[in-house]
Amino acid sequence: MHRFKEVLDNRHEYAKNWKARTGGKVLGYFEPYTPEEVIYAASALPVRLLSRHEPDDMTDRNIYASCACARDIVNQVALGRFDYVDGITYAEACQWMRHAFISSQYFQSFSYTCDIFVPDYVDGHRSKDVMYSEMKAFKKSLEEWTSNTITDEALDHAIDVYNTNRRLMRQIYELRRADNPIVSGAEAMEMVLASQVMDKEDHNRMLQEVLKELPRRSHAGYPGPRLMLVGSPTSDANLERLVEELGAVVVIDELCTGSCYFWNEVIPQEDRLLALSLRYLGKPHCALKDNNWRRRPAHILQLYEDFNAQGVIIAKQIYCHPHGTDNPHIWKILRERIYPFHFLERDTTVPEREMKTRLEAFINLVEPVRVKLRG
Amino acid sequence: MGIQRWEIRPLEVWAKAKEMRAKWQQSIDDAEKEHVLLAQGNCNWAVGFPALRVIEDNPVGAMMGYRSSQFSRECRAAGEILGWGREICGYQLNCWGAMYLGYQMDGSKFPMRDMVVPFPDPCDQHTKRGQAPMDYSNIPRWQGDSPLYTGPHDPERDATMIENKVGTTLDIIADIERIYGQIFDDEKFIESINLAHRVREYAAEVCLSMQHIPAPLSQKDLYSFYTLGGLTKTDPEETVELWRMLRDEVKWRVDNNIAAVGTERYRWIEAHPPPWYFLRYYRYMEKYGAICIGSQYSHMMGGPFEFKEDGSWGPRVPLNSWGERPIKTREDALRAMFGDDARGHNFKVDEVIRPYAICEFAKAYKADGAIMPLWRGGVGCTVTRKEQGLRLSEIGVRVLHYEGSQPGDRTDQDETRLLDMLDVWMESQGLRKLED
Ligand code: SF4
Ligand code: SF4
Numbered sequence: 102m103h104r105f106k107e108v109l110d111n112r113h114e115y116a117k118n119w120k121a122r123t124g125g126k127v128l129g130y131f132e133p134y135t136p137e138e139v140i141y142a143a144s145a146l147p148v149r150l151l152s153r154h155e156p157d158d159m160t161d162r163n164i165y166a167s168c169a170c171a172r173d174i175v176n177q178v179a180l181g182r183f184d185y186v187d188g189i190t191y192a193e194a195c196q197w198m199r200h201a202f203i204s205s206q207y208f209q210s211f212s213y214t215c216d217i218f219v220p221d222y223v224d225g226h227r228s229k230d231v232m233y234s235e236m237k238a239f240k241k242s243l244e245e246w247t248s249n250t251i252t253d254e255a256l257d258h259a260i261d262v263y264n265t266n267r268r269l270m271r272q273i274y275e276l277r278r279a280d281n282p283i284v285s286g287a288e289a290m291e292m293v294l295a296s297q298v299m300d301k302e303d304h305n306r307m308l309q310e311v312l313k314e315l316p317r318r319s320h321a322g323y324p325g326p327r328l329m330l331v332g333s334p335t336s337d338a339n340l341e342r343l344v345e346e347l348g349a350v351v352v353i354d355e356l357c358t359g360s361c362y363f364w365n366e367v368i369p370q371e372d373r374l375l376a377l378s379l380r381y382l383g384k385p386h387c388a389l390k391d392n393n394w395r396r397r398p399a400h401i402l403q404l405y406e407d408f409n410a411q412g413v414i415i416a417k418q419i420y421c422h423p424h425g426t427d428n429p430h431i432w433k434i435l436r437e438r439i440y441p442f443h444f445l446e447r448d449t450t451v452p453e454r455e456m457k458t459r460l461e462a463f464i465n466l467v468e469p470v471r472v473k474l475r476g
Numbered sequence: 477m478g479i480q481r482w483e484i485r486p487l488e489v490w491a492k493a494k495e496m497r498a499k500w501q502q503s504i505d506d507a508e509k510e511h512v513l514l515a516q517g518n519c520n521w522a523v524g525f526p527a528l529r530v531i532e533d534n535p536v537g538a539m540m541g542y543r544s545s546q547f548s549r550e551c552r553a554a555g556e557i558l559g560w561g562r563e564i565c566g567y568q569l570n571c572w573g574a575m576y577l578g579y580q581m582d583g584s585k586f587p588m589r590d591m592v593v594p595f596p597d598p599c600d601q602h603t604k605r606g607q608a609p610m611d612y613s614n615i616p617r618w619q620g621d622s623p624l625y626t627g628p629h630d631p632e633r634d635a636t637m638i639e640n641k642v643g644t645t646l647d648i649i650a651d652i653e654r655i656y657g658q659i660f661d662d663e664k665f666i667e668s669i670n671l672a673h674r675v676r677e678y679a680a681e682v683c684l685s686m687q688h689i690p691a692p693l694s695q696k697d698l699y700s701f702y703t704l705g706g707l708t709k710t711d712p713e714e715t716v717e718l719w720r721m722l723r724d725e726v727k728w729r730v731d732n733n734i735a736a737v738g739t740e741r742y743r744w745i746e747a748h749p750p751p752w753y754f755l756r757y758y759r760y761m762e763k764y765g766a767i768c769i770g771s772q773y774s775h776m777m778g779g780p781f782e783f784k785e786d787g788s789w790g791p792r793v794p795l796n797s798w799g800e801r802p803i804k805t806r807e808d809a810l811r812a813m814f815g816d817d818a819r820g821h822n823f824k825v826d827e828v829i830r831p832y833a834i835c836e837f838a839k840a841y842k843a844d845g846a847i848m849p850l851w852r853g854g855v856g857c858t859v860t861r862k863e864q865g866l867r868l869s870e871i872g873v874r875v876l877h878y879e880g881s882q883p884g885d886r887t888d889q890d891e892t893r894l895l896d897m898l899d900v901w902m903e904s905q906g907l908r909k910l911e912d
Contacts, residue, residue, distance in 0.1 A: 162866065165850040165877075166563070166858050196600045196828065196855045203831060203860060216626055216829070218637070221596055221603045222619035227643045231623050234636035238625075389600055392607060393619045417561065422855045425561025426568070426604040430611045432559040444559070 102288055104307055105295040109337075112151070117185045119146055119300055126187040126213075126247055131174070131202050133384070134219040134355050135194035136377050138238060138263050138367065140256035141143040141301065143243045149297035150174045150183065150201075150259060151336035151358075158217075163204045168418040169449040170334060171197035178205040182276050188213030190239075192381075193221075195389055195423055211282050213246040215239060217326040221307040223382040224394045240374065256373040266301045267363040269308040274360060277352045278408050281320040286330070286341035286351025293359055294336060324350035326468040329410040331401055331431065332445075333418040334358035340416060347457065349464045353408035355401050361385040388427035397427065398434045405440060413442035414460075441467050477763065479910060482735035493700050494720060496710045504531050504587055516606050517593035520672070520813060521649060523712060524665035524806075525658045527776045531587070532595065532603055532707045537567025538809055540574070540581060541626060541884030542752035547581045548573075548884060555608075565601040565854030566885030572608040591615055591692040594647060597622035598824045599856025616655065618648045620881035624818050624828055637818035644808045649806070663807045668712040669809045673796045675705045680778035680791050685726045686769045687789065690735030691725045695746065695768035696758050697736060702777055739765035739910050742902075744845040745838055746771045746784050747864060748827075748857045749883035751849070754891050757898065763909045764902045769841045772826050772834060780826055782836065789840040830858070831863035838873045845874040845905070847898075853882030876901045 108115050116127050126145045130137070137147040152173030158181040164172050177183055189213050191202035206214060217235045220228040240251050270293055276284050292311075296304045325348040330341065334357045341351045354360050367380040391397035405413065413435060419422045428444070435442045443463035445456065489657045503735045522530045540548045548566070551573025556562065558576065560569055574586050592606030603619075610617040621644065623637035653660050682701075685692055692722070701722055706717040728734070744761070746768055758768055775781065780792040796894060798812035819825070826833040838846065848865050851857040865875040878897055880889040902908075 117734070146624065163862050165862050165879075166852055166855075196859050199828060200863075202676055203829070204863060207863065218623045218625055220623065220640075221620045222621050222644070225621070225644060227640050227647070228621065231621070231636055231640045234633055238630065238633055250553045278514075297867065336514070366738060392594070393617050395611075418851075420563050420855075422564055423604065425564045428561065429555070429608070430557035433611070462565065 102311055105288070105292045106297045108299055109291055112148075112276070112295075113182055113185065115299060116146065116148055120185060126297070127185055128213070128243075128281070129183060129186040129189045129194065131171075131189070131198045132192050132194040133362050133387075134194050134381055135190055135217070136192070136239065137379055138256065138259040138377055139236065139240050139243060139251065140190075141259040141262065143240075143247045143249045144249045144255075145187075145243070145247055146300060147356075148186065150177075150186070150205075151294065151298065152188070153177060153334075153379075154337065154339075154451070156449060158369050160204070163207065164200060166420050167197045167200060168333065168420040169447070170336065170418055170421075171195070171201040173203045173449065174201045175208065179208045181209075183209065187211065190215040190217065192217040193219040194387065195421075197420065197422075205296060213242075215242055219381070221390050222392065223386065223390045224396075228382055232382055233375055236374040236378050251304075253373060255442050256368075256377075260367045260369060260373065260376070262301045263304065264366045265305050267366050269305060269312065270296065270363040273308065274353070277316065278422055281322065282318060282350060282352060283315055283318045285345055286328075286354070287338040290291070290338040290341050290351075290354065290359055293362055294338070295363065299359070325350045326350070326411045326464060327409055328464075328467070329401075329408065329412055329413045330354040330359070330416060331354065332356065332416040333421040333424045333447070335418075335447070336415070338444075340414070340447070340456075343451070343453065343456060344414065344460055344464075347464055349416075349460075349461055349467070352410055353404050355404055357387050357398075360404070361387065372423055387423065389423035391427060395430075398430060401431065402434065402438070403468055411441070412461070412463065413440060414445060415431075415442055416445045416447055419446055419448045479739055479741065482733055482738045482740060484736070484738040485729075485734050487693065487697055487725065489718065489725050490697070490700055492718055492721065496704060496709060496714065500708050500710050504528055505584065507587060508529060508585075513590040513658075513887050514587055515591050515593055516589040516609055518595035518707065519593050519709075521645060521810070522709060523651065523667055523668045524649070524660040524662065526661065528652070528660060530709045531589070533567050533571035535703050535707050537565075537884040538749065538752045540570040541566060541886065542755070542800070544581055545886040547752050547881035549887070551577060551887065552887075562881075563853050565599075565605070565857070566855075566882035568601060568605050568608065569853075570884050575609060581751065586837060589615060591652070592617040594619060595622075597624075599854065599859075601854050601856060616651075618651065620644045620648065622701070624647055624825060626819060626825060628832075629817075629819070634816060634818045638811070640812045642807060644672075645808060648816045656679050662809070665806060666803045666809045669812050670802060671712045671716045672705070672813070675719045676777075676779060677795050678723040680724050680795060682719075682726050682780075683770070683775040683778035683781070684789065685730050685773075688730045689743075689842065690733060690737070690740040691743065691769045692729035692734060692736060692769050694736040694758060695750070695770050695774060696755060698770055698774045698777075699750075702774055706777060707848070708843055726907075735767075737762050737765065739769040740767050742766040742844050742905075742907060743769050744847055745769060745834075745841060745843045745860055746846065746872050747834070747848045748773045751886070751889055752883050753886045754889060754894070756891075757894060760898060761894055761902075763911055764907050765910050766845075766902065766907070768847075769843065770782075772837050775837075781840065795821075796867055801840050804806045804869060822833070824856075824878060827864075828860050831860040834864045835871050836866055838871070843873055843903075845876065850877050850879045851882045852879070852888060853885055857882060874905055 594606035
């Protein structure tokens with residue numbers, strides 16, 4: 102299990118080794134709307150540019166405001182941490198990430214940059230045509246960049262590898278529905294984060310091994326109140342760890358770096374790019390793209406019930422406008438059902454003492470006297 | 477050496493703009509009484525429906541910020557306690573806060589929207605902005621998209637993206653007809669498209685005239701007309717007439733060297749909307765003989781511009797790419813409205829995707845400096861602002877950044893400090909106040 106965290110912590114080395122091993126190119130991406138299968142089929146490694154949430158004295162000249170998730174990517178680019186990344190692509194989602202995509206190019210020169218339009222109206226019956234056309238343009242430009250032809254066979258293989266990964270991650274998440282889950286929230290988050298910076302075939306192998314070992318794991322006993330994590334994405338498991346150290350357990354998340362990343366599969370069809378278009382448009386709605394047909398609230402409630410949660414932590418990054426705009430409705434639906442929730446705003450780093458105090462109070466509210474409040 | 481002094485005169489057509497704006501406000505306030513539906517959005521086609529009026533929270537929220545900081549603060553508080561982030565666009569918070577409170581600034585009932593058709597994409601906040609009234613009162617919402625791309629011309633991408641816009645709009649119109657039983661008047665819509673092209677042509681001429689020294693208008697003047705015919709939907713013919721009058725008056729001012737600021741000796745540009753509650757800073761800069769000749773944002777009314785091969789500055793896409801072909805159907809009208817090039821129709825391209833494009837803008841308008849607010853609220857207002865500042869500095873345009881909450885939100889604006897900063901900045905460029 103610790104191997105996922107190791108890869109995550111050493112993701113730059115992982116990617117460099119992958120390059121040395123395969124001679125392939127690494128394509129960094131910013132948003133989960135990037136059709137990774139197409140990249141994979143071009144024999145390049147798609148790597149999500151994850152932030153590290155370190156104090157930053159590099160990006161102030163270039164960026165004002167911006168959530169720490171987007172800003173910190175630029176910080177890392179500026180520090181040269183992504184020097185192995187050959188190209189970057191931005192599939193239209195949040196504007197702060199677009200900013201990161203643009204600013205990154207002032208700090209590092211990439212041999213390939215690509216901008217993919219992804220409709221905000223993901224459910225529009227005409228949206229798939231735009232997504233499909235963007236997918237074709239993306240495929241063509243990747244072929245030119247990598248000098249590899251993306252064949253149907255390569256796409257089939259990529260879809261199969263990615264769908265397998267999604268199924269395996271779902272199996273891990275399913276284990277968390279148990280009364281005494283044998284996988285903690287922090288572990289699960291590290292697994293899914295690692296999947297975004299690894300070759301999925303490697304990740305699949307690791308998942309298969311872990312799934313074999315897990316039944317032998319002993320239950321730690323009653324894990325404490327079951328919490329759900331909702332909100333802006335994050336790229337570490339610090340919050341989950343903090344919650345779990347306080348005697349509660351995060352049983353499910355609705356983050357775009359977490360469950361939303363792998364929740365739905367590609368449903369194969371003759372036209373591979375169309376199948377991929379539908380998969381990416383059909384992802385659980387992110388806060389920005391949850392508009393006409395509101396699906397996010399229902400999805401959150403469904404997860405809450407399926408995973409038998411007892412409370413919700415809504416963690417928002419400061420300057421995260423998609424969530425800042427979507428939250429009122431999420432608060433409302435939780436209040437209507439009397440589901441306890443706590444709203445946390447996160448900044449670049451996690452102020453541990455302060456968060457601990459607040460989380461202790463919340464956990465006590467969900468299950469009185471679970472945490473002995475410090476005087 | 478004495479200071480050059482140009483003749484100044486008030487802009488005559490301004491009174492007409494004010495009157496039209498007031499008429500529009502009245503039409504919104506009377507909508508319920510007159511049994512007219514109110515759509516939240518942009519809906520350039522709304523004129524085809526006999527009983528539909530359009531309102532955007534953009535001008536509404538800005539106007540609230542301008543008129544009463546206290547009321548807009550109350551509105552934002554009403555939103556914040558429901559979960560809205562402080563960093564959300566102040567326009568939205570002003571507007572929807574008033575909806576939560578149930579009343580407007582003058583105490584009258586808040587005009588509830590009957591439907592939402594958000595104007596998508598230029599800023600993420602536009603995409604999400606219609607969410608609040610829909611979530612609050614369970615009204616229908618139609619989302620469109622504004623697909624665009626950058627890079628080399630790609631006919632396939634163009635065709636698909638334009639098709640998406642045309643098709644989605646046709647669907648929305650058909651839905652509204654079906655749901656509300658209103659028959660869409662194609663002829664009226666077609667006529668309005670023909671007129672809209674003329675508005676755009678006049679607006680482009682007005683923008684181009686700002687290259688002249690002395691500038692015939694100031695940014696404040698431009699903003700008096702900015703929304704008319706765009707976000708503020710007024711009678712199409714009256715709107716064209718207004719813009720024609722403005723174009724003529726501006727042309728006359730250029731021909732006769734009539735200035736907006738008689739002592740013009742320093743030209744500056746800005747970015748995105750100004751602090752509506754503190755427009756006094758424009759006047760303050762005039763003490764230095766400094767004039768704001770606009771921003772990419774305010775010049776958006778004339779469309780995106782670029783340097784042509786002969787060195788002239790002109791519209792990037794043909795103002796009427798539909799050309800002389802007759803517009804016969806609703807679909808034709810929509811195609812004429814959207815044009816046939818999905819690149820660069822949207823100011824997002826210049827403001828966000830090409831932060832260096834501001835250098836062309838600065839050169840075209842002979843700018844000496846740029847004042848670039850850094851707004852904490854919203855995203856479109858601030859995204860890439862510092863990159864733009866860096867790019868401008870590289871070409872020798874002096875840049876001043878200052879911080880605040882958002883153009884419609886006075887909360888974090890330190891006005892005294894801003895004036896001090898302006899003094900230091902101007903003096904650092906060797907300029908002193910001409911009068912006090
Ligand atoms: S969705 Fe929120 S957290 Fe993610 S990049 Fe955008 S602002 Fe940042
Ligand atoms: S650009 Fe600024 S004012 Fe306009 S919607 Fe976005 S945040 Fe609001």
